[in-house]
Amino acid sequence: MTLYIDSSLRACLTLIGLWALIGVAGLLRPMSVGFVGRMLFPLGALCGLALAVVAVTSLGAPPEQAVLKVGLPDLPMHVRRDALASFFLLLLGGSSAGISIFAAGYFRRGEGTAPGLLCLQYHLFLASMGFVLLADDAYAFMVAWETMAVSSYFLVTTQHALGEIRRAGFLYLLIAHVGAIAILLSFGVMQGGSWQFTFDAMRGAHLTPYWATAAFLLALFGFGAKAGLVPLHVWLPEAHPAAPSPVSALMSGAMLKVAVYGVLRATFDLLGKPEWWWGLVLLTIGLFSAVYGVAFAAVQTDMKRLLAWSSIENLGIIFAAVGLGIVFYGVGMDSLAALALIAALYHSLNHAFIKSLLFLGTGAVLHSTGERNLGRLGGLIHRMPWVAWLTLVGALAMAGLPPLNGFVSEWLLLQAFLFAHEVPRTFVNMILPIGAALVALSAALAAYVMVKFFGVIFLGQPRESALARARDAGVLERIGLTWLVLGCISLGLLPTYLIGALRIVVAQFSGAALPRTGAPWWLLAPLAHRQASYSAPIFLIALMSSVVLTVLLVRRLYHYRVRRAPAWDGGFGRLDARMQDTAEGFGQPIRHIFGALFAVKRDLPSAFDPSPRYRVFVSDRIWQWLYVPLGTLVQRTADTLTWVQQGRISAYLTYSFTTLIVLLALML
């Protein structure tokens, strides 16, 4: 144990290096699915597991720093591991372990990029995410950050033969780069005139409030673009369906959290004391993203797109929690700040496990049916029981139902909102109840979305005859899913342990301490257990016993008389697959209630049409309001500038000549 703690930074770096090595090893036999899938990906999963273990053991350890001997001349890379980095390494290692082992069974021949190359991109992606978390100067950070963006771009465009996927990849790369520029500028502001780009120098720099605000807003823009905050979210619903499922899982589960890490690192660590109103900005954007995301998730008909929108919602909730933490921190309410930040970190970890699980579940469905469209699925619980039951756990957790993990973090966040009745800013006091209501609303809608997601895919009757040939996932894929399910369950049942660890993390990076309440291990009482407490084990016992009792009672009362009858035919004779509720039908109420958010286009068939078809297109208004005008502007500017490009050599020579003359004249 002590051995790990003494050199946990070195251990982390070694494991990250191993990831990169595994990736390179994929090039040895690039076309061999067996070698890459059965050897390298499981090794990568082992690395992830080891990284998670190292991270857990080093959570409470004091920060350690080192200077690597790699990098540009006179510009070595600095690395540092502190509690915040450890926590996110745990998140990365833990979720990637499950995803990698799933991926070992997932990738097949003939799906775009060669397996060996895929292995390289995948493991470089993992390694770069790990290195972002350890980087301790702007240079190392940006190198790792860009490697992360580029490697994930190649992963997204695995099936680059399809134009739609190339477009999605380009959109992703574009927004990733715009975000990276903002982050770079933010670092440029943060160095505060010292021109030292190590994070140590940035911690020591004294910025005027205006410059600090500028740095914060730039960082928020940059990291928000990666995290998919509205209105920079447009790449998410495009890139996630385009990518292979393990990649979507990794991007949604881990990469978006790296952006959360970035915001926490920039605001609390590098900028030092955040202003309280920054939190308000984050809170507003976060809550808006949450509601916007979940409303769109409710009307989606593509299962991966639905999950992508749900990721926008969850990242919104995480950012709202961070924002709340900053507000409390700024006004000096430390224990509430710590509670909100713990909720943010907890939800990040939960979302990493849950969303990876759900994306992998859709991947298994996609592989065995070849279908992403909810309108062509259904009844798969009979064909794919493993995937269905494991995904069910994820769906329940995502819906925020106790005793699973999704409930704990959302409950913590709501507690943070509800305990805050005496913020010394009247305006904030008025806003916080609305915030709490919005969090509750999005949590409820998330449950609605999950009912739709699970119900339409797995329950009911198959909507296509081809679904009868669907086969359950293989052993490796099951192991991956089970690992993530175990994560969801244990995070849900034993929240006190994790909160104990998170308390240390939050205290180390922000200085806000959550007081100990002295509650026993089975009882979660964040501030005072008189006011609010929750015990997952007791809840589980109550739930189990009520289920068992009901089953026993039913058996006793009905004397084991089992009557087999067609399901769901409440008086109608035979039901067929086309009479079930569809994804569109299920989302229709939401489409009406939140009508203002959507740009809906409907094709209603005429009454005399012999083969009527009803179509509805729901698109994002932000695309039309923000991106289309922006694109037109860029296009117009480019068009007016093209006259420079005459295609005539004498014109180009004239440009050179004029430049030469002007420069010479300036020299005179």
Added chain:
Amino acid sequence: MTGTPLDLQLLNLCAALLLLLSFAMLAQRRVVTLVSLLAIQGVLLFVATLLLAWRTGERHLYLSAALTLALKVLLLPWLLHRLIRRLQVYWDTEPLLNISGTMLVGLLVVIFAFGLAQPIAALASTATRSAIGIAVAVILLSFVTMITRRKAMSQVVGFLSMENGLFFGAMSATYGMPMIVEFGVALDVLVAVLVLGVFFFQIREQFDSLDLHHLESLKESSTSSKTTPPVSAQSGQEH
């Protein structure tokens, strides 16, 4: 006679003739004559280098003069003449700017060049510093030649003449470049001419002409598609 030695006077004469040749090139439309003018420029450069070598006694300037003779007087004109014969381009078409207009531009350029060279000449410690202005003028005039010509062949001649100007400038400002640089430049020029020769054949293959305005059709068209939302941004379904 203010006591300027004869060799220096001869050097200045060479410089003046170089400038005159540049104007002749600017006005000349026959490609064959253009190459001959280039060869004469080479001869003048050779004479100037030889004079300077004799005057300063610098050993490497003799080598430089020999290089000039071999390359710029003999090899390059021969290569260009061969190219002209093979490609059958004897005439350039109407220049982009008419001759008198070009001459006027050339005049302005020379004035600018002399203005530019004044501070440099003041700093230089060589005997030939008055020629620096002429060297700059030759460079800029060759540039103008390149701009106003349509045929690729005349542009190559302009390019080579520009190199001559640079060489003359270096010689009059600092008694020539280090030998290694001079060799490098000479080699580069030779390679450039060879590559461009190959290039000409390719251009003619493609367009049946060496007229460069055909290359304009290679320009990227500016009528690109308007921004549209990605098709998949619409989560449309039918049922």
